[in-house]
Amino acid sequence: MAEARPRVAIVGAGFGGLACARKLDGEPLDVVLLDQHNYHLFTPLLYQVATGLLNPSDIAYPLRTIFRHSPNVRFRQATVTRVDLASKLVRLDASPPLSYDYLVLATGSTDNYFGNQEVARVSLGLKSLEDATRLRNHVLTCLERADAEPDPEARRALLTFVVVGGGPTGVESSGALIELMEIVAGKDYHQISRAEIQVVLVEGTDRVLNAFSVRLGRYAQRVLMKRGVAVRTGALVKSANGHSVTLSDGTAIACATIIWSAGVRPSDPVGEAPLPRFRNARIEVDPWMRIPGAPGAFAIGDAASPRVGDRELPMLSPPAMQAGRYVARTIVDAVRGLQGEREPFHYVDKGTMATVGRNAGVTHLPGGLEFTGFLGWLTWLFVHIYYLIGFRNRISALGSWAWDYVRHDRPIRIILASSAAPKRV
Amino acid sequence: MAEARPRVAIVGAGFGGLACARKLDGEPLDVVLLDQHNYHLFTPLLYQVATGLLNPSDIAYPLRTIFRHSPNVRFRQATVTRVDLASKLVRLDASPPLSYDYLVLATGSTDNYFGNQEVARVSLGLKSLEDATRLRNHVLTCLERADAEPDPEARRALLTFVVVGGGPTGVESSGALIELMEIVAGKDYHQISRAEIQVVLVEGTDRVLNAFSVRLGRYAQRVLMKRGVAVRTGALVKSANGHSVTLSDGTAIACATIIWSAGVRPSDPVGEAPLPRFRNARIEVDPWMRIPGAPGAFAIGDAASPRVGDRELPMLSPPAMQAGRYVARTIVDAVRGLQGEREPFHYVDKGTMATVGRNAGVTHLPGGLEFTGFLGWLTWLFVHIYYLIGFRNRISALGSWAWDYVRHDRPIRIILASSAAPKRV
Numbered sequence: 001m002a003e004a005r006p007r008v009a010i011v012g013a014g015f016g017g018l019a020c021a022r023k024l025d026g027e028p029l030d031v032v033l034l035d036q037h038n039y040h041l042f043t044p045l046l047y048q049v050a051t052g053l054l055n056p057s058d059i060a061y062p063l064r065t066i067f068r069h070s071p072n073v074r075f076r077q078a079t080v081t082r083v084d085l086a087s088k089l090v091r092l093d094a095s096p097p098l099s100y101d102y103l104v105l106a107t108g109s110t111d112n113y114f115g116n117q118e119v120a121r122v123s124l125g126l127k128s129l130e131d132a133t134r135l136r137n138h139v140l141t142c143l144e145r146a147d148a149e150p151d152p153e154a155r156r157a158l159l160t161f162v163v164v165g166g167g168p169t170g171v172e173s174s175g176a177l178i179e180l181m182e183i184v185a186g187k188d189y190h191q192i193s194r195a196e197i198q199v200v201l202v203e204g205t206d207r208v209l210n211a212f213s214v215r216l217g218r219y220a221q222r223v224l225m226k227r228g229v230a231v232r233t234g235a236l237v238k239s240a241n242g243h244s245v246t247l248s249d250g251t252a253i254a255c256a257t258i259i260w261s262a263g264v265r266p267s268d269p270v271g272e273a274p275l276p277r278f279r280n281a282r283i284e285v286d287p288w289m290r291i292p293g294a295p296g297a298f299a300i301g302d303a304a305s306p307r308v309g310d311r312e313l314p315m316l317s318p319p320a321m322q323a324g325r326y327v328a329r330t331i332v333d334a335v336r337g338l339q340g341e342r343e344p345f346h347y348v349d350k351g352t353m354a355t356v357g358r359n360a361g362v363t364h365l366p367g368g369l370e371f372t373g374f375l376g377w378l379t380w381l382f383v384h385i386y387y388l389i390g391f392r393n394r395i396s397a398l399g400s401w402a403w404d405y406v407r408h409d410r411p412i413r414i415i416l417a418s419s420a421a422p423k424r425v
Numbered sequence: 426m427a428e429a430r431p432r433v434a435i436v437g438a439g440f441g442g443l444a445c446a447r448k449l450d451g452e453p454l455d456v457v458l459l460d461q462h463n464y465h466l467f468t469p470l471l472y473q474v475a476t477g478l479l480n481p482s483d484i485a486y487p488l489r490t491i492f493r494h495s496p497n498v499r500f501r502q503a504t505v506t507r508v509d510l511a512s513k514l515v516r517l518d519a520s521p522p523l524s525y526d527y528l529v530l531a532t533g534s535t536d537n538y539f540g541n542q543e544v545a546r547v548s549l550g551l552k553s554l555e556d557a558t559r560l561r562n563h564v565l566t567c568l569e570r571a572d573a574e575p576d577p578e579a580r581r582a583l584l585t586f587v588v589v590g591g592g593p594t595g596v597e598s599s600g601a602l603i604e605l606m607e608i609v610a611g612k613d614y615h616q617i618s619r620a621e622i623q624v625v626l627v628e629g630t631d632r633v634l635n636a637f638s639v640r641l642g643r644y645a646q647r648v649l650m651k652r653g654v655a656v657r658t659g660a661l662v663k664s665a666n667g668h669s670v671t672l673s674d675g676t677a678i679a680c681a682t683i684i685w686s687a688g689v690r691p692s693d694p695v696g697e698a699p700l701p702r703f704r705n706a707r708i709e710v711d712p713w714m715r716i717p718g719a720p721g722a723f724a725i726g727d728a729a730s731p732r733v734g735d736r737e738l739p740m741l742s743p744p745a746m747q748a749g750r751y752v753a754r755t756i757v758d759a760v761r762g763l764q765g766e767r768e769p770f771h772y773v774d775k776g777t778m779a780t781v782g783r784n785a786g787v788t789h790l791p792g793g794l795e796f797t798g799f800l801g802w803l804t805w806l807f808v809h810i811y812y813l814i815g816f817r818n819r820i821s822a823l824g825s826w827a828w829d830y831v832r833h834d835r836p837i838r839i840i841l842a843s844s845a846a847p848k849r850v
Contacts, residue, residue: 037839037840038565038569038838038839038840039839039840055480055481055482056480056839056841057480057836057837057839060839060841062613062838062839064609064613064614064838065613065838068612068613074615076569076572076573077569077840078573095573129839129841130841133841140463144463144502147501148501148503148520184489187493188487188489188490188493189489190499390836392828392834392836395824396824399820399821399824403817409817411482411815411817412482413463413487413489413490414462414463414464414481414482414485414487414554415462415463415464415502416481416485416554416555416558
């Protein structure tokens with residue numbers, strides 16, 4: 001039955017790929033959704049897993065469950081090794097290649113260390129659930145070690161956490177870290193005083209939250225500093241090793257933890273195909289999100305952008321989701337034989353937001369409306385609950401947030417070190 | 426201040442060690458509680474983490490939080506490499522040895538494969554949180570592989586789960602597995618039919634739940650079989666490899682999963698010291714739980730037992746907890762200079778219970794009162810909620826159970842493969 005239907009291969013089940021697959025649910029198409037993980041990950045809350053507030057399962061939703069009742073969308077957990085645009089094949093690591101009629105490339109992005117291997121080696125990223133649990137283990141292990149360490153220099157390094165990059169991820173991570181430290185220093189860890197702990201946020205430009213207005217950026221910086229984060233603007237990371245990080249102005253900071261949120265680069269399995277790309281390696285698609293010279297192939301999200309004026313679409317979830325739905329409609333129109341060129345993709349900015357921590361958020365709405373503080377935080381909270389997938393995950397996250405808010409707690413402070421791959425299979 | 430106080434080193438923060446430390450809280454002693462993990466683990470619910478019902482953090486409680494307000498109990502995360510009973514030293518992996526005045530050895534047990542290296546290599550245990558998450562990853566990965574596997578033989582093996590050992594852990598694990606399969610087969614995994622899935626419970630004696638009455642054992646077996654578990658009594662595992670397991674009667678079962686719950690052996694770091702031991706290597710302590718010939722040293726829980734008549738104490742949490750509190754009282758009496766030999770340790774059996782799954786449990790109370798079915802299950806549920814540490818963990822577990830009960834769901838079906846150790850430190 002499905003044999004006769006055109007096949008859509010969606011590579012990547014992030015915000016873009018998932019939105020596309022949902023829009024294609026129930027259409028006369030054979031949709032195969034591929035991802036290396038068996039869950040959709042709500043990446044904006046990774047830092048809350050890393051700081052012991054949420055469980056990994058709160059922000060990860062099994063993809064098979066989402067499409068449980070779908071007659072035409074199949075999920076497959078697989079690693080895509082290469083996409084062959086000319087022969088319309090998706091090559092997989094452990095099974096025969098998958099042919100497609102339509103391709104939606106939605107492979108997202110990974111951390112960008114701008115070629116600095118040493119920084120990459122010693123830094124902890126925050127792009128995957130593995131990253132988040134690894135960071136949680138790392139931070140808690142630093143506290144354990146510091147608690148038992150008599151040498152003041154070594155203690156100081158173990159208790160210094162450097163966050164690189166003052167975008168939303170960096171601001172939210174450093175805000176969450178300082179809150180975690182406030183909760184545990186002198187309490188869970190009797191030997192550690194709050195004064196020994198440093199959280200440093202390093203940002204290359206002259207202010208944090210660059211993508212927001214000057215007013216919102218200043219507000220966020222003020223709140224972070226008032227809560228104890230040392231904000232170093234106008235500073236880049238020049239080098240780093242296992243014991244310290246050196247900034248562009250020559251300052252060396254002894255630290256055991258470097259959290260990287262200074263940049264991402266697109267990640268796609270298209271290989272050597274000579275595609276037009278932006279300077280940051282993002283595929284430059286046409287205004288209809290089509291990959292030039294690749295019939296039936298689209299690319300969306302962090303992996304690709306059309307040229308919008310002289311810029312690109314931002315690497316955020318809303319443009320990815322909107323493009324996913326747009327491309328889905330294009331494919332449906334095509335298989336239904338609807339004629340006529342569609343309108344080019346148009347991104348509708350519905351606003352951006354970030355939280356600095358308890359009672360403090362920044363929200364920017366289109367038209368210039370902005371708010372900060374408690375209202376900004378509340379907006380952030382409800383928007384994130386709304387976009388979390390699954391009733392249970394929403395209840396669980398809301399419950400955790402309520403607990404945290406009332407009890408000033410970060411309850412999930414377990415070091416679960418291996419968790420490990422399957423033994424065989 | 427603490428310098429002048431006698432030091433108690435408690436090795437292991439399981440049920441026994443934790444009960445002992447809690448009893449010593451506030452006493453004029455310097456108590457150091459050591460464990461390789463930073464949490465107390467509620468092991469009886471590990472199988473629920475492995476089958477996607479509970480989060481790891483629901484059954485793991487940070488030890489530092491338990492003793493946050495304690496003036497005299499310190500927790501230290503450390504691996505004890507050896508205990509030197511003669512010189513009264515606890516040797517640690519990464520820091521100087523710790524001297525003690527009193528020692529409480531509460532190091533528990535590990536899986537016992539009775540010397541069969543090959544079986545040990547290919548089996549999955551269920552003794553630690555790492556084990557549980559590894560098993561969850563493994564089972565879900567088997568389902569993913571089977572869904573994509575065209576060869577019927579290979580599918581069959583991927584969908585056969587062999588549980589070895591018909592004690593409470595084996596019964597609860599196989600009951601939980603069959604429920605998980607019922608939920609996902611044909612739903613999350615459209616290509617897998619329920620008929621392709623096998624859960625086999627292998628037990629060496631002639632019935633499951635040997636430690637319970639014949640009636641309770643028969644009931645559990647009947648429920649398991651009605652729900653689809655193939656129960657093979659009177660069969661031992663002779664050999665196993667990555668593809669199959671061979672039983673003592675010669676039957677070979679092709680399978681990709683072997684879950685080991687057929688026995689444990691005590692695990693202690695006493696090294697070569699010539700201590701009296703039972704045949705299963707448990708230390709034979711005197712009736713006051715003292716290690717013979719080792720002044721100030723006690724051993725409790727799975728690691729040790731006095732000879733009770735011609736038997737030992739059962740390797741369960743209640744005797745461990747009772748002995749932990751008993752030993753704590755002994756130590757307090759000693760430092761307070763109270764004279765007189767104490768009564769020998771007396772284990773009060775408060776009953777045992779196990780659950781076979783939804784609405785089906787068995788409970789044995791002292792005096793011979795027994796119940797099965799819904800009542801047995803309800804008793805099991807409330808006793809386990811009661812003994813879970815932490816209000817939040819209780820709420821979270823109750824919430825998950827309610828969700829599971831009403832929705833017939835096992836929501837935490839994420840394969841979180843690495844989770845990984847800290848990068849450096």
